[in-house]
Amino acid sequence: MxxxxxxxxxxxxxxxxxxxxxxxxxxxxxxxxxxxxxxxxxxxxxxxxxxxxxxxxxxxxxxxxxxxxxxxxxxxxxxxxxxxxxxxxxxxxxxxxxxxxxxxxxxxxxxxxxxxxxxxxxxxxxxxxxxxxxxxxxxxxxxxxxTASVQYRVAFHGRAAHPTGNPTEGVDALLALMELFSVLTALGRRLPEASHIQGIVTDGGTATNIVPEYAEGLFGLRAATTRALGDLTGQLRACAEGVALATGTGAEVERTTVRYEHxxxxxxxxxxxxxxxxxxxxxxxxxxxxxxxxxxxxxxxxxxxxxxxxxxxxxxxxxxxxxxxxxxxxxxxxxxxxxxxxxxxxxxxxxxxxxxxxxxxxxxxxxxxxxx
CATH class of the missing domain: 3.40.630.10 (Zn peptidases)
Known part of the structure; x- marks a missing residue:
């Protein structure tokens, strides 16, 4: 049976x-x-x-x-x-x-x-x-x-503009998101065993002739222990806030799933x-x-x-x-x-x-x- x-x-x-x-x-x-x-x-x-x-x-x-x-x-x-x-x-x-x-x-x-x-x-x-x-x-x-795991959404808010007509008035949210990926790659080189952040772009703009005013990524975080996952979450937030400060954008970091403990x-x-x-x-x-x-x-x-x-x-x-x-x-x-x-x-x-x-x-x- x-x-x-x-x-x-x-x-x-x-x-x-x-x-x-x-x-x-x-x-x-x-x-x-x-x-x-x-x-x-x-x-x-x-x-x-x-x-x-x-x-x-x-x-x-x-x-x-x-x-x-x-x-x-x-x-x-x-x-x-x-x-x-x-x-x-x-x-x-x-x-x-x-x-x-x-x-x-x-x-x-x-x-x-x-x-x-x-x-x-x-x-x-x-x-x-x-x-x-x-x-x-x-x-x-x-x-x-x-491992312990969770997913977070990170969104950047900028300002739309024409990339040739008025480029200096734009604040590129997609550029900020791309910079976050670069920062997280550097972070990954010094993370402990079993800790990593894997991300994808879920919103990168609507047209090539518009500076994206909004961009969003989804990031999966894993760590060997639940405590280490909490530390990794804090690092993701710090990276997003640092990128936002450097690029003149606003950042949102929001948990999108329940947290799986180790x-x-x-x-x-x-x-x-x-x-x-x-x-x-x-x-x-x-x-x-x-x-x-x-x-x-x-x-x-x-x-x-x-x-x-x-x-x-x-x-x-x-x-x-x-x-x-x-x-x-x-x-x-x-x-x-x-x-x-x-x-x-x-x-x-x-x-x-x-x-x-x-x-x-x-x-x-x-x-x-x-x-x-």
Missing amino acids: LWEVALGLHADPECAFAEHRAAALLTGELEKAGFAVERGVAGLPTAFTARSGHGRPAVALLLEYDALPGLGHACGHHLIAAAGLGAALALDTVLDGSAGCVTAVGTPAEERGGGKVLEVEAGVFDGVDAALMFHPGVYSWTRAPL FRDSGVLSERFAEHLSRAGITLTPPVPGIHLGSSDIGNVSARVPAIHPFVAIMDDGSDHTPEFAVAGASPRARDTLVAVTGALACTAADVLVSADLRAKARAHHRRAERA
Whole structure:
């Protein structure tokens, strides 16, 4: 059944905050199994929770199901959803109500929008002892080296003029934006590892015979930690203000997305997951130093509760977010990975529910990560 669910999602991709059919499919399966389903959590039409049991201890299994525009499920979220669904159903079957609470959490818009960020802010993860998920990839790693990220809009306001008729009266906003790109290139040479700013021009003027009075760029910022991302944001603002002063323009710097925090791995729980997965013949290793694999809103969850986000390979070369990865997501290897990961997630979640010692170790590890 899980593979059919995965293939159904794969064949019918829906993008951020529009995953209506995916959410309906998943909640339908959970309701059939007797889970108490709440739709529209955190004010998001395609978000949901499905609970079995009550009280503490409590474990959350995270389901992602949004796809990429033009590429479909080229990030494997259909497998994440099916694995979380299968683990929740397995736990409901083997554990009685006295073991606590199992919650499948539907988390839309990981790619663009940050559903988990909004769910964290709405209290969805309050009272949860651990949040568990996996991610398919091209590596098999115990944890995900995920950076903090955010996007900002930077706009410059100048004054329009004719470039030959009255050029001295113009204040070129596009020139200011181009100067900002140059300044940020110089800044990039001295940024710490994993920190960078990538920008694009989103508005550069309307005609070649008009000095642009308005220009705008969109900038993606990433950093190894949430604190470092805050520092980088301050540097972007300072650069924009300096350019504005130098060019006689006015600058606006505005955040355009929610902020993804860096991922804090629960080493205690990741090791337990790796042990369970090894019984299926899949070995996880620590990530290769210096390689960072983007950002995810799981970081915001991991800042609140112990969380895991291991990578498990479904292909050996290339990258996700490619047509090749989308094909791999419906391959026999993906099916085998789904079966193995579902079992390991269920076993890890059961360990959390039945072992007070494991929960205590996970909490202690999480407190140390918060202070780091």
